[in-house]
Amino acid sequence: MFMNRQTLLLAITGVMFGLALSIVTAAPIAAAEGPLVSAVRSGDVQRVRTLLAGAADVQVTESDGMTPLHWAVQQDAVAMVDLLLAAGADASVSNHYGVTPLTLASINGSGDAVARLLDAGADPNTRLADGETVLMTAARTGQVDVIEALLDAGADPNSYEQARGQTALMWAAAENNVGAIIALIEGGADVNARTSDLNAEQSGGTFSREVGLTRESQSGPSFTALLFAVQLGQLDAVRALVVLGGDVNDTFPDGTSALVLAAMNGQYEVGSFLIDQGADVTAAKQGWNALHQVIRLRRTNVGHLPPPKGTGVLSSMDLINKLIDAGVDVNAPMVSDFRDGYRNRLNRVGATPFLLASKNVDTAVMRVLLDAGADPLVTNADLTTPLMVAAGVDMWNPGEDGGATAEDEPEALEAVKMLVALGNDVAAVNDRGETALHGAAYRGAPSIVDYLVEQGARLDARSSQGWTPWTIANGVFYSLFYKEQPATADRLAELMADRGLSTDGMADELRTCFDCGRNRGNARDAEGRRVAQPTPDQVPSQGDQQGAPPQE
Structure with a gap:
């Protein structure tokens, strides 16, 4: 059970802790055992007595x-613990990996063993080499009587391990x-303690790592106990922490809120609870709000990072409706792009939830x-509609993109028809001169091609x-x-042939690298502003489109 918990915590934080404990609880040491150790391990109480x-050495050690x-x-x-302590066993002795009997008793959640060891002088602030207390x-492990016994004996509720500055409350x-x-908060644990603050205090530096699906690179993600619980969808823990003083906002x-974090990790029930407790649904300091995030998560890329599997009974649509209520x-524009590791070409600066x-x-x-x-006509910063x-x-x-499989073409056509009916201009161009018909060629959707051409x-x-x-579809x-x-x-x-247009000279013989001329600087340059609207001569009229000579 302990190793399962360690594995979970490693997945949460990437922290290497408890190596010594895994060594202790692994297969028996091959070296020959002394008679006292053998009797203890076999559970033979009478033999131990x-x-x-007979004056056996109670302090005998193995290799x-x-x-x-x-x-x-x-x-x-x-x-046996009672017998050994009565015979003078050192309650604070550690093995070569720094593991003490009190550590092992805490792993087991054994209140009786912990009480006896503390009474015999074990240090309640005992810690491993990495700082785990x-x-x-x-x-x-969650045994309240063990926690209370340690606190009563003087354990520091705000001690932290060295790798990330995590406290007992966070765990x-x-x-x-x-x-x-x-028990921890009643015993003095700081409900608002933060990982990076503690780690920076100790190391004099900063660190960065992943938060859910977001990679941060500032002073570290700075988790609190509440943010850990939100990330993992631990609803009971979230409730307790909020009641006991945790900040729902x-x-x-970087400004990523607890609510956005819940949405980011698919923890829709936790997100709903946070809203009920007064979380700010408009929070978007890092560049987007929870509504943007939920919509993004509904259809992530295929074949790359798997989307998170949230907990609880609520769906993404439930949270969307809750956010709206x-x-x-619903028309808030993104001011910076997601940092979620998925491959993406769309400049999402300026993107509304509807555009996503x-x-x-x-x-x-x-x-x-x-x-x-929602306004169905708002573009992103590149004028992409x-x-x-x-x-x-x-x-x-x-x-690969969400909604981009061949099976999605019928719904894509439905969306295109809806958008045209809502007033989106089929002749509109973005700042790269692309139209919706260029998009249908990228997608490879003949049904959308037919519809858009019918619409002019x-x-x-x-x-x-x-x-x-045609150039795009041709390759x-x-x-x-x-x-x-x-x-x-x-x-x-x-x-084209039906309208007297030829494909001569349209093939991209050089197989130009489209993205070689673009970089993320384009997105950064667009932040906080809109690019200039195209001039009238750049936008062909609807009546001039069919049968016109190819543009040079």
């Missing part, structure tokens, strides 16, 4: 420093041990947002790369790989 009466008392405690053999160990929160949380240094701004839902062709969310007052992204503009890879989309419109929709190099959509190229060629 006999050996002690790794383990004593009979270690083994008696490890096996939770309280009667016996109180932290007890907090993780109790991560394990959802509500009784331990209450707690944030990381609580007053979230359109990118994922998530028609259910699109309708909910429209009912809540909801219609463009629904058609396929800024898709990284067909089949220009077949020979050229992007700033000089690409027409170009972008997003690291060469891609082509033969069926879509054939359909575009047919439609």
Whole structure:
């Protein structure tokens, strides 16, 4: 059980702790055992009495420093613990890895053994080489009587381990041990203690690591016990911490709120509870709010980082509706991009929740947002419209982006039709000269091509790369790989031929690397502003689109 808990905490924090304990509880040491150790390990109480009466060395150690008392405690053999302590065993002895009997008793959650060891003089602030205290160990295993005994004996409730500055309260929160949380806070634990603050105090430096799906690079993620519980969806722990003084609007240094963290990790029930307790649904200091985050998480990329599996009974749509009811701004623009590790081409600066839902062709969310007052015409900072992204503009890879598989084409067509009906202009161009029809070529969706052309989309419109929709479908190099959509190229060629347009000279013979001319600096340059609107001569009229000569 202990190793399972260690594995969980390693996954949560990336902290290496308890190596010594895993060594202790591993297979027996190959070296020959003395008679007293052998008797203790076999559970032979009478044999232990006999050996002690015969002046056996109660402090005898094995090659790794383990004593009979270690083994008696490890096996939770309280009667043997009493015998050994009465015979003079050192309650504070440590093996070669720094593990004491009190540490082992805390692992086992044995209140009787802990009480006896403390009475015999064991140090309640005993810690391993990495700084893990016996109180932290007890907090993780969750035995309240052990925690209370340690606190009563003088254990420091705010001690922290060295790797990340985590406290016993944080470990109790991560394990959802509500009784331990209450006991620790009543015993003086600081409910608002932060990991990076403590770590910086000790090391004089800063560190960075992942928070859920977000990579931070400032002064560290600075977890509190509440943020640990939120990240893991430990609803009972979240409730207890909020009641006992935790800040429902707690944030990381970059401004990521507890509510956004819950959404980021798919912890929708926790998010709902935070809203009920007054969490600010508009919080977006790091660049986006919880509504943006939930919509993003509904359809993440395929074949890369798996999306988080949240806890609880609520769905993402439940949380979306809760956010809307609580007053979230459904038209709030993102001011910086997600940092979630997924491959992405869309500049999400300026993106509203509706544009994100359109990118994922998530028609259910699109309708909910429209009912809540979302503006379906707002573009991102590059002037990319909801219609463009629904058609396929800024898709990284067909089949990889959320809503980009071949099976998604019917819903993509539904989204495109919805957006045109809502007033999105099929002739609109973004700052790279792309139209919705270029997007359909990226996606490889003949049905969307047909519909857009019926609505007046220009077949020979050229992007700033000089690409027409047919050029893209015929084959170009972008997003690291060469891609082509033969069926879509054939359909575009047919439609062009019907209108007297030729594909001559449109093939991208050099297989230009689309992304070689773009970098994340484009997104950074666009933050906080909108690029200039295209001039009238850059936007062809609807009436001039069909049968016009190719643009040069």
